[in-house]
Amino acid sequence: MANENDSSILHPEIVEAPREAADDHRGTPAAETLVLAAKELPDRIHLLPTPSKPVFPGLVFPIMVPQGPVGDLLKAVAAEVPERVVGFVLTRQEEPGDLEKLEQADLYLVGTAARILRLQETPDGSVQALLRGERRFHLLKAVRRDGRLVGQVAYVEDVAGAGDAVRAMAQAIVASLRELIKHNPLFSEEIKSFLVRTDWGEPGRLADFATQMTSATREEAQDVLECLDVRRRLEKVLFLLRKELDLNQLKEKITHQIEEKITAQQREFFLREQLKAIKQELGLEKDEKTEEIERYEARLAELTLGEEARTRIREEIDRLKVLSPQSPEYSVSRTYLDWLTGLPWGKYSEDVLDVARGRGILDRDHYGLEDVKKRILEFIGVAKLRGRVEGSILCLIGPPGVGKTSLGRAVAEALGRQFYRFSLGGMRDEAEIKGHRRTYIGALPGKVIQAIKTVGTANPVIMLDEIDKVGASYQGDPASALLEVLDPEQNCSFRDHYLDVPFDLSKVLFIATANLPDTIPGPLLDRMEVIRLSGYIVEEKLAIAERHLVPRVLERAALNPELLHFTTPALRAIIEGYAREAGVRNLEKALSSVARKVAAGRAEGIVSDPVVVTPANVAEYLGKPVFLDDPLMKRRRAGVVMGLAWTPFGGSTLYVEAIRVPRREHPIKLTGQLGEVMAESTHIAYSMVTAGAESFGIAKDFFQDATVHLHVPAGATPKDGPSAGITMATALISLASNRKVPAGMAMTGELTLTGRVLPVGGIKEKIIAARRSKVRTVILPKANERDFAEIPEAVRRGLTVHFVEDFREVCELVFPSPAPAAR
Structure with missing residues (x-):
């Protein structure tokens, strides 16, 4: 933009248009297109940038602008400029931003000078004006003066066209305008008025008017404005009109299709309503x-x-x-x-009370668990003698992955009943069990009634999974709501909040599952008959893998035994190195991982030969073993004893380590995240051993002026319970007498201050853990002899078990050789 102090634009003078600007007019020479300013139109005019569409000469148009700089400009021009002329110039950007900051480079060089015919200011400060486009101009220079854009312009004339071609195109435009009236009545009056007043000797004016009647883009309209050759301008406008007509025809076609569709739907609706009324009158149809x-x-x-x-x-x-x-x-x-x-009121499925059939189904789906199967078959046998199955509540308690849920499904199949399972884990709303009252929007019955409706019989097998994980909140206690459901004396008239009528649940067989009995409320646990499931030993896992897991894994991976084969030693290596949990869930995951990798290799073409998994290549598919036997723990050393522990995930072995620290800060130091009960057991063992040190062959001054440090690995695992009492005492005696515990020996039992050995729980899980760790000799409390007798023979086989009542007996078994003379 020219400098504001440049006074050349303020005085009349002849300005030659730039050559590049003149040549931009479609090849028209500058001498033919640029003329001196007309007497009635000044060569310096105020410019009004417009971002929408350009203004064309010969057309009258209104504008209304709010109070602001544009309105002030129009008022100033109308009041101060004798010619009342303002220049409209199209901005190069459709959204130019602040119009007060535009420069010459932001504007097109061809615009239209328009004369203000009438101007009126409204009470709110806005300006209404009526203007008429006068002449095209070429912008030569523009500056800002007093904040307003002022331009020096040269007015341009049309390059007249004559001949039959121009006349034909003008007639074609008129015909197109008449046709446009049919499709767009909005412009009908305006087009008719123009056609009546128009002098056919001005085809350029006709082209300008026709452009305004189209929906051409701002760039297309500016292209017409800049075209001074009338013939070429007519060609451009004719093209725009044809495109407008095609667009209107397409719009009418789409509108017609939509109207036809709506009309058809309305007609079909009315006909159906009439048909319905006729059928109702004739009695052929009801509402x-x-x-x-x-x-x-x-x-x-x-x-x-x-x-x-x-x-x-x-x-x-x-x-x-x-x-x-x-x-x-x-x-x-x-x-x-x-x-x-x-709901299936009074609808019961017929029970199949066949003990042999039930045994076959249980053996087919589950390996081992003989004591559990025996209890279930006893239940079926009693029902056969009674002729019916009374509504009972069984609770299967055991670690994850041992088959509790699948056992419930097998029981339902054995009885010929429908099966429904829902989980109670995390349930915190009483309404989930007993339903919502009908006063609430979207109310529904509880899970029990929903299960009854889903299965379609009033005597299904309903499994309440994860009953030990029921929560409680301000919305109620679901465990308390289950008391009525699981009480045979009350559930014969169970009243759901939604139904609010009694429904008989006494014929339903409820089977609950849990990992721990400790978190089940006492009154709820008292209503259920508990059946405990322990973990599997390696031999049982091997059989389960070969019979059930491997075929299932191969089917999921779209493989067969010819393409992937697991050897028995490989299965054993996977069990011992990657799946030592009580159940078989991790074992199935490990087998699935191997099968997926083989399937992916075959899909990529990397693997073509049959794959045989052996202990040597297991690590290639599963990585390094997760579980490794600590070789240091297998070496006999004084002060280290193996104990047996019970966890929610099954039994496990743990080591107790003891060392003597010369300085005496405290008599005994404990580490390994020991719980309060386990810490008390350690103090009892320490007191008992120090009190009878001489009888155990311990030097008199061994515990004086020294601290005994007991540690139970692993340090990150919390541990608690009284069953490590004799293990702690044995570790202290082994340390103090420098005698090693025999290899392959483990023990468990609670110890008193007087040396009595009391019974502990989880015997079966602990024996399974001992078998898993290749223990050969086990020391148990005498009172647990009955628990050991209930363990299946397959689990007890190969173990030498000693039952003790006093710790002296433990010492005789662990340290058969006489103790060195106490000093």
């Missing part, structure tokens, strides 16, 4: 409400109901009759009747 009521009454006649339930359904049907289908209560009442009449 929806009547059909629903008759359906509910037909269901009611078929159901075996108690008097209270039948009365409630009858009352609800009578209520539905007087409700309007548009009423919100209508849908609530209909949903309530759907639930009441959809």
